[in-house]
Amino acid sequence: MLAKVFPIRLKDGNQAAAEAIVEEFGPRGSAAEEGTLSFRVYRDPATPxxxxFVEHFADQAAYDAHTGSAAYRELIAGRFAELIVEFVEVDHELVVSL
Structure with a gap:
């Protein structure tokens, strides 16, 4: 399993717009992808x-399919990317799962 974590800082005043794009992407993108095991996006109430983003994929091929999908290109690499100041991509390996 491949785990990806993305802390993302948005341009000022874009929280609601970013969340709307992510909510639109979920069912069109991640939920429709066989190799995407989970797609979770969290907000921090103390940090506007x-x-x-915390995502789990079956393997690298599933992640590549995810980022190559039409929904991803339109919504995440397209509209969502315009709202980002910076992000970091962090790969993780699972140690314990309960």
Whole structure:
């Protein structure tokens, strides 16, 4: 399993717009992808204009299919990317799962 974590700082005042795009993407993108095991996006109530993506994929090929999908290109690499100040991509390996 491949785990990806993305802390994302948004341009000022774009929290609601970013969340709307992510909510639109979920069913069109991640939920429709066989190799996407989970797609979770968190907000921090104490930090405006910030989102944390936590995603799990069956393997690298599933992640590549995810980022190559039409929904991803339109919504995440397209509209969502315009709202980002910066993000970090962090790969994780699972140690314990309950």
């Amino acid at each position: 204009d910030y989102l944390l």
